[in-house]
Amino acid sequence: MRIDRRSGCPINLSLEVFGDRWSLIILRDMIFGGKRHFRDLLNGSLEGIASNILADRLKRLMELGMLTRADDPTHKQKAIYSLTEMAIALVPILAHLGAWGRVWLPVSEELSIRAELLEKGGPPMWDRFMDELRHEHLGTPSDTPPDATVRATLQAGYEAVVARKAPGAGCDAVA
Amino acid sequence: MRIDRRSGCPINLSLEVFGDRWSLIILRDMIFGGKRHFRDLLNGSLEGIASNILADRLKRLMELGMLTRADDPTHKQKAIYSLTEMAIALVPILAHLGAWGRVWLPVSEELSIRAELLEKGGPPMWDRFMDELRHEHLGTPSDTPPDATVRATLQAGYEAVVARKAPGAGCDAVA
DNA sequence: CAAACCAATTGCATTTTGCAATCAGTTGCA
DNA sequence: TGCAACTGATTGCAAAATGCAATTGGTTTG
Known part of the structure; x- marks a missing residue:
């Protein structure tokens, strides 16, 4: 391999x-x-x-x-x-892959919400996300406040779906 | 598998x-x-x-x-x-994959010219190409003349590179 | 009528995978 | 201090996938 x-x-x-x-x-x-x-x-x-x-x-x-x-x-x-950077550059490919899978494969709702949000955000969101990753992994300076990150947005979307599907489970359901 | x-x-x-x-x-x-x-x-x-x-x-x-x-x-x-249609929908992913490989991997010039042209053409070219594929494979009506197809464009680009790299080989060099 | 071509299939050695157990060192806690 | 839990791995082994060459039964071409 x-x-x-x-x-x-x-x-x-x-x-x-x-x-x-x-x-x-x-x-x-x-x-x-x-x-x-x-x-x-x-x-x-x-x-x-x-x-x-x-x-x-x-x-x-x-x-x-x-x-x-x-x-x-x-x-x-x-x-x-x-x-x-070589790996961070995969973000658009992963976004497309997720979008394709969401249409053509039997994905589960909880796990595809992130792909959906990323698809709707389009290239501008992908670019912001790549900047965040550069900040986290390469030490690049960033001016995005930690609570406004794309990752936080995606995670919030995921938790909203989980909470809606299992209303009695409270807000501690994180995979 | x-x-x-x-x-x-x-x-x-x-x-x-x-x-x-x-x-x-x-x-x-x-x-x-x-x-x-x-x-x-x-x-x-x-x-x-x-x-x-x-x-x-x-x-x-x-x-x-x-x-x-x-x-x-x-x-x-x-x-x-x-x-x-499920396979034709992969065209944007293949285009991104080719673009990524061209930047980060030791591709050969002859074989990456198609990826380069496809990348430069962007989503509009991908959409035209997908329509051509639907016409060829699914029998969908098409109004593109056969000599103006995206595939012909990509092939012409490839042959131009081959001809430039091996000037004495004439125009019959097709892989 | 024979040679080339068609989409596979078979047999077999090698490689890769998946799983469980294990490793030596580090840390947190009593 | 002592011991359990945790750290990034490594080892052994059975099962599956891969790669290669030869072969199959049928069709078309010259």
């Missing part, structure tokens, strides 16, 4: 990067879920990735230049993973 | 559809290369798919509703494969 370079076609090479079942899931959880640690990615994703596969994919995505790894200063053995 | 439905997330479900190394390659060759027959797909793609995998993926894409299969009236054992 390294790169074969079967051909120099852009679509083929893109597939060689994330044409598997887990790489994009990991990037999705980092981009939309804000996950930065091994354990968060391991336990947090709905799909249940195995730890050996997660370790392998993190390594591979680092080799490919999509992620970087740094020691977490608050915990001697904690590693913190960051997106590179 | 059927669908597991690990979760109802649109991105996850999309990955379950074409999160492998061949499905999207086949769709690329049908969409951009105009391939409709088993042999064309088998011999025509640069990446060299094996016939058993091609057969498996064609079957799978049909089960998923991305392709249909019909007998070719001109040849009793020839099958002709057609894209469905």
Whole structure:
């Protein structure tokens, strides 16, 4: 599962990067879920990735230049993973992918609300979101207040759906 | 490699559809290369798919509703494969994917000129291309003359690059 | 009538995946 | 201090997917 370079076609090479079942899931959880640690990615994703596969994919995505790894200063053995610009540039693709899936596949309502909001926001929202990610992961300066982020908007939409579908559950239902 | 439905997330479900190394390659060759027959797909793609995998993926894409299969009236054992609207709707994703690959991966110039033209054309060009595909594959009426198609434009761009890189080779160099 | 072509299928070795158990070191709490 | 919980992984193993070559039964072409 390294790169074969079967051909120099852009679509083929893109597939060689994330044409598997887990790489994009990991990037999705980092981009939309804000996950930065091994354990968060391991336990947090709905799909249940195995730890050996997660370790392998993190390594591979680092080799490919999509992620970087740094020691977490608050915990001697904690590693913190960051997106590179190469990974942040996937946001429009993920937005289109989510929009396509919402139309053509049996998605669940709770999990597709984010895709819907992102689709409605269009390229301007994608650009704002990419700026936020650059701020979080690359240390780029940002003038967006923390409570007005795209991620907060998406999360609020998700929680509204969950609350509406399970009215007795209160407001603590977070996946 | 059927669908597991690990979760109802649109991105996850999309990955379950074409999160492998061949499905999207086949769709690329049908969409951009105009391939409709088993042999064309088998011999025509640069990446060299094996016939058993091609057969498996064609079957799978049909089960998923991305392709249909019909007998070719001109040849009793020839099958002709057609894209469905579900597959044609992937054009914007393929355009973004090509654009991303062109920036971040070691693509070859000949093979990325199509992606570049498609990116420059933007959504209006994608829409025209999707209409052409509907005309070819779904029998939808079309008012575009055959010599002004997006596919012809992309092919002309490709041939111009090939001719420029190998000036002595004449105009018969087609992959 | 033979050679080429058609869409697959079969057999088999290699690779990848998924799962569970485990690892050594670190931290939080009593 | 002692011990459980947590950290990012690693190992072993069975099952599945892949890649390759050969083959199949039928059709068309020269």
